[in-house]
Amino acid sequence: ENTSLVIPSTVTHFAGPSTFKGQKNLVSITIPDSIEIIFNQCFDGCENLREVTLSEGLQTIGREAFRNCYNLEKIAFPSSLAHLNVASFKNCSQLTTVILPDDIKLKSVTTGVFYNCTNLSEINIPDGVEIIYDDVFTYCKSLTSLSLPDSVTEFDMNSICHTSITHFVWPKNVRPIYMYEPKYKDGCPLNYLVIQKGTKYLQYAQFFLYDNLDTFYFEGTEEEFKEIEIDITFALIQFVMSVMGIWFAVVLF
Numbered sequence: 001e002n003t004s005l006v007i008p009s010t011v012t013h014f015a016g017p018s019t020f021k022g023q024k025n026l027v028s029i030t031i032p033d034s035i036e037i038i039f040n041q042c043f044d045g046c047e048n049l050r051e052v053t054l055s056e057g058l059q060t061i062g063r064e065a066f067r068n069c070y071n072l073e074k075i076a077f078p079s080s081l082a083h084l085n086v087a088s089f090k091n092c093s094q095l096t097t098v099i100l101p102d103d104i105k106l107k108s109v110t111t112g113v114f115y116n117c118t119n120l121s122e123i124n125i126p127d128g129v130e131i132i133y134d135d136v137f138t139y140c141k142s143l144t145s146l147s148l149p150d151s152v153t154e155f156d157m158n159s160i161c162h163t164s165i166t167h168f169v170w171p172k173n174v175r176p177i178y179m180y181e182p183k184y185k186d187g188c189p190l191n192y193l194v195i196q197k198g199t200k201y202l203q204y205a206q207f208f209l210y211d212n213l214d215t216f217y218f219e220g221t222e223e224e225f226k227e228i229e230i231d232i233t234f235a236l237i238q239f240v241m242s243v244m245g246i247w248f249a250v251v252l253f
Contacts, residue, residue, distance in 0.1 A: 002048070004028040007035065017041050017062070024048055033057035038065045040085070047071065056080050059105075061088050070094060079103045087112040096142075098123045109136050118142060127151050134158040138184070157206050161188040172196040176203040176231040186211050193217070197224060204232040 003025045009032040017040040020026060028051035031038070035055070040062035043049060049069045054076065060083040066072060067090045075089065076099040084106055089095060095117045100106065108131035114120060116139040125132070127149040136159040137143055143163040148155065152171040160168070161184035168190055188210045195202070197220035207213055218225050 002027045006030040007032055009034045011035065013037065014039055014042060018044065021045055027051070029053070031055055031058065036060065038062055040064060041067070044068055054078050054081075059083065061085060064088060064090065067091055073097065075099070077101065077104060077106070079105065081106055084109060084113055086110050087115060089113055089117060090115040091117070093118045095120050100124060100126050100129075102126045104128065107131065109133065111135050112138070114140055116140070125149060125152070130154065132156060132159055134183070138162050157188070157190075157210070158183045160190065163189070165190055167192045167194075169194040169196060170199065170202075170207075172199040174201065176201050176206075188212060191215060194219065195225075195228075199228055202228055202230045204230065 004027055007030065011032065012034050019039065020043050021041050022045040024047055026046045026049050029049065030053040033055040035058060037060045038058065041064045042062060043066050044064050045068045047068060047070045050071050050073055052072060052075055056078045057080055058078050059080055061081065063085040065088045067087055069092050071094050072092045073094050074097040075095065079101045082105040090112050093116065096119050098120065104126055106129060109129065111133045112135040114137050115135050118139065118141050120140045121142040121144065123146070125148050128151050129149065130151055131154040132148065132152060134156040137146065138159060139162045141162065141164060143165060146160060146165055146168065148171045150171065150173055153173050153175055155171055155174045166189050170193060189212055190210060191212045192215045193207055193213060195216060195218045
């Protein structure tokens with residue numbers, strides 16, 4: 001029998017991780033403002049869960065908390081949310097609507113949060129979010145566009161591979177990522193990249209190594225483009241390794 005659960009406000013915390021894991025009869029749940037943390041894997045595998053109501057006061061959604069909730073269609077985060085952990089909504093294949101309020105406390109979207117949410121077609125990242133980690137939107141095949149605010153200072157291009165995003169505006173305040181390496185270079189459909197005027201840094205490996213990317217448009221002048229610091233560290237490392245590989249091959253031969 002299908003179950004709709006309304007947690008009373010007298011409850012201040014769940015029993016622990018995996019509290020409702022695999023509960024196939026759970027179709028909706030309302031979480032009161034007395035709950036600050038949804039623990040790791042709390043609702044993992046609740047495959048018939050369609051409705052989740054989150055209240056102000058919630059601060060943390062744990063790792064894989066709603067993973068494999070295949071029928072979840074919409075999630076609206078409260079402005080109090082500060083931590084959204086790894087793979088928390090991974091494989092929510094019917095998820096089409098994600099709402100993040102403009103005043104949300106969230107500063108980073110961690111690895112694989114919306115990985116393989118195949119029906120997610122749009123999402124608004126509000127100003128104030130600073131980091132988009134890897135695989136956040138990977139395999140979100142219905143996602144056709146993504147707009148990031150100027151507050152973003154770290155962005156991993158792997159996060160939009162295997163989506164339907166072909167046109168992208170590069171966040172102008174992004175800093176180089178140490179030893180960045182593309183994981184899905186042949187699975188990134190991006191072919192048109194806009195570099196904003198005021199961009200300070202570009203990193204070779206962040207987009208020059210993607211197979212389909214063939215058009216760059218810079219919004220400023222040629223002189224302004226020359227002022228951009230371009231980090232080619234990874235390209236140099238690749239070159240050195242390839243030369244060493246040839247040298248070793250010659251020695252072994």
